[in-house]
Amino acid sequence: MSLPTAPASRRLLLLAPLAVAGAGGVAFFVLLDRMSKGTYDPHGLPSMLIGKKLPAFDLPGLGQAPGISSAAIAAGGRPVLVNFFASWCVPCVEEAATLMALKGQGVPIYGIAYKDKEAATKSFLARNGDPYAAIGRDDPGRVAIDFGVYGVPETYVVDAQGIVRFRWAGALTQDVVQQSIMPLMKASS
Amino acid sequence: MLGAAVVAFLLALAPLAARAVSSPAEMLPDRKQELRAEAIGHQLRCLVCQNESVEESDADLARDLRRIIRTRVQAGDTDQQVIDWMVARYGDFVRLKPPFDAQTLVLWFAPALALGAGAVAVLFARRRRPAPPAPLSAEERRRLARLIEP
Secondary structure (H helix, E strand, O other), X not given: OOOOOOOHHXXXXXXXXXXXXXXXXXXXXXXXXXXHHOOOOOOOOOOOOOOOEOOOOEEOOOOOOOOEEXXXXXXXXXXXXXXXXXXXXXXXXHHHHHHHXXXXXXXXXXXXXXXXXXXXXXXXXXXXXXXXXXXXXXXXXXXXXXXXXXXXXXXXXXXXXXXXXEEEEOOOOHHHHHHHHHHHHHHOO | OHHHHHHHHHHHHHHHHHHOOOOHHHOOOOHHHHHHHHHHHHOEEOOOOOOOEXXXXXXXXXXXXXXXXXXXXXXOXXXXXXXXXXXXXXXXXXXXXXXXXXXXXXXXXXXXXXXXXXXXXXXXXXXXXXXXXXXXXXXXXXXXXXXXXX
């Protein structure tokens, strides 16, 4: 007595669980790789601003320095970055070098100091470098809410027409800059 | 006895419910408006902690959003207007109960889909089962009796 041999197609079916496990493993590996490079954030939320005009705001500057307004940014006629930061934010320290490198490449960056004391912002910039073309102070955090900011740092790419093209929540990394930000800055200049 | 246990259990839960009330300083003087604001806040997700409502969270952003809800309620916005204001900034994710639309169709019908898939699987399994063997003939039964005879 021997068991009847199953047709080839049925025997192939035995491999299905293995194939599913394999595909899952590959997907998991890609996910982890992108997480470690910082181009994927599992807690990231899609921004409602993409494809829309910059929310209207007019913020005071640090000390005597002029602040920034949405109208001035939109009138600039070139793509810019808008970066929400705070002196009390650890990932902001982490991304400081990346922002300074961007400034070195001639990318205009507008900073919005989120819920921060003026003196603290100043000493933060003295310690980590000041990559900003201008800074606006958002003490009450109200402008941040209009942007849909849910944590600092957050960085927005605004094109030459004042339309938001991209939002990155969390510290900027070289990978994010190379893969997402620079292509947009070139495309919309 | 069981009734007492249930009561004790419910009493133990009471502090959890009480925690949802925001600090008195934040509350609106008008009781009806405050209750409306709380009801709205319970439907909105705190974006920082992501698994608490705006009304329950201790996060800074949640406090700011609570204040905005109350300002808008006082200004005479309807519940829907306040929620729309939040969704315009934070997207549907801010709603703890996702809306029913084309994007969430799969989400809402997932239980029905799972049930359907289960039913199909059961049907297939039934069809595959081979027919039960024919009952033993008289000759076979005699042979079986001989074989198991002690």
